[in-house]
Amino acid sequence: MTALDSLLALLLLLLAARCVSARSLLQAIVAFIVLGLLLALSWVRLEAPDLALAEAAIGAGLLGVLLLGTWRSLPLGHGNERIPLPWQGLRPALITTGCTVLAVLLTVALHQHPEQAAMSGLAALDQLDAAGVDQPVTAVLLNFRAYDTLLEMGVLLMALIGTLMLDSPLPRDTELPARTMLPATLAQLFLPLILLIGLYLVWAGAYSPGGAFQGGAVLAGAGVLLILTGFGEGDGRDGWVLRALLAGGALVFTLAGLLLIPVTGAFMAYPQGLVTPIMVLIEFSLALSIALSLLLLYTGTPGLRRRGER
Amino acid sequence: MTTFLACGLILAGVGFYLAGTVGLLRFPDVYSRLHALTKADNTGLGLLALGVALLAGSPRLALLIALVWLVAIIAASVACHLIAGYALQVGECGDEDDR
Known part of the structure; x- marks a missing residue:
């Protein structure tokens, strides 16, 4: 199954890149919906079916409908212009840098306190009888x-x-x-x-x-x-x-x-x-x-x- | 024996999917692409579902898989109909997505 998981991770990265570098708004939206579906599949692989259901229903389903609806009501020809790539212009470069820094910080934060996170989960499982x-x-x-x-x-x-x-x-x-x-x-x-x-x-x-x-x-x-x-x-x-x-x-x-x-x-x-x-x-x-x-x-x-x- | 049969069905299904995808990529216009995609994928999904249902080994699961197959086929036909109708209405728009 490692091969399947690696393929899934690779596809997720490719689709994420496609979302920000698509030729038009519609293509970016379609890539985003497919990304949501594959994300749901990844949650299944990570044995988190609750998150998978939420991601499939809200992330891929309703968010996709909302985005497509918005795209549909844009004035004609609007949103067809090329989306600038991360290195084209100051604003995309700033956003890209900001997102990268956030991702790195989140990864560091996740790896600093793994024991505590596990502890709270165990505490919740211990108290499950009281939850109803x-x-x-x-x-x-x-x-x-x-x-x-x-x-x-x-x-x-x-x-x-x-x-x-x-x-x-x-x-x-x-x-x-x-x-x-x-x-x-x-x-x-x-x-x-x-x-x-x-x-x-x-x-x-x-x-x-x-x-x-x-x-x-x-x-x-x-x-x-x-x-x-x-x-x-x-x-x-x-x-x-x-x-x-x-x-x-x-x-x-x-x-x-x-x-x-x-x-x-x-x-x-x-x-x-x-x-x-x-x-x-x-x-x-x-x-x-x-x-x-x-x-x-x-x-x-x-x-x-x-x-x-x- | 059942496992053997199931694997054969799943492999055949994957073959149909492959053919449908090649058709989607290689065929010249919207209608023939839709033709390739819907025909091949519906058959592929049917064979795949049959194989997986055989492997599942319980009637309840097999019934659920049959239901998934039915719903997927209805959704696929409706989507195909919509795309073809739209293409007929506005004419072929090729790869550009102007409305």
Whole structure:
């Protein structure tokens, strides 16, 4: 398997180089999507299926859709000019130097404290019984380091609010020409499957690889499919249901942490008997919020509606 | 015996993939490239899936692999249809990516 791994590493480097030296923006985007897929494969090889799922769903899938959507709404001829190579001009040279220095510093930092990193992982595994879920990654994300995950949800919401405040700086043609529309049969065939897989991933997060972020991204993919097949579209107005669902993840997470302070005496500590149902509740509300935020980032609008509805 | 058969199927599948890739690189226009890619790759994927399902040895895994094969084939046909339709609409644009 060493040969396969070496080939994978080599391909990753080549594709990364291709991303920054592609002849046009579109080629760079395509190289970036393929890079994401191979990165997911590398995480599988490194036995980190959670990261592989997240990378495939968010890194290669949704990020690719967002980049292609942006490219599509660029004015004609824009983005076709050649991207300067790292040594052509002061700015690319500065960025390249900065990135290289960062990479070297990160490598040094990683190699300085390997024992401590291993220790915290073992400590988490020791406490797994108290976490209410059988999957170590989910236990760390939702219980031991719940605060980080809550802030991540906040970052995603902030990104969405920031995008909406920009009020679509690019002229966005929401009316796709009929020819580039996906056939409606595709949605009818795939939607039940995608919904099943998305919900399963959220549920499975408790005992096997999966979780709110991976499941949420797959559910967002179902939404993108609905828009591309012409069943739904972005809406300029939003309703309170949508807002409630968007804020739901962060709200449920915070409320569960706050309301149980009198019982447990600490923020985001959960009583022994209730920990599993609370985890599942948090996981599902997070997944819905993540799915909706990602979908709205794609449409670039505050709301959604059925196509043709006013 | 099963292992032998599975290896044969996987090798044949890889052969189809190779032929499809050569076709993609060598054929002159979008339509014949699509032809080479979709026909050869779908057959290649089918043979590969069959071989891997034989090696997996459990009916449940084999069924899952069959499902993956089916979904991949539908996705490939739709992608092919879209690219061909787009090429027909805007005309051949060769290697440039102007819209």
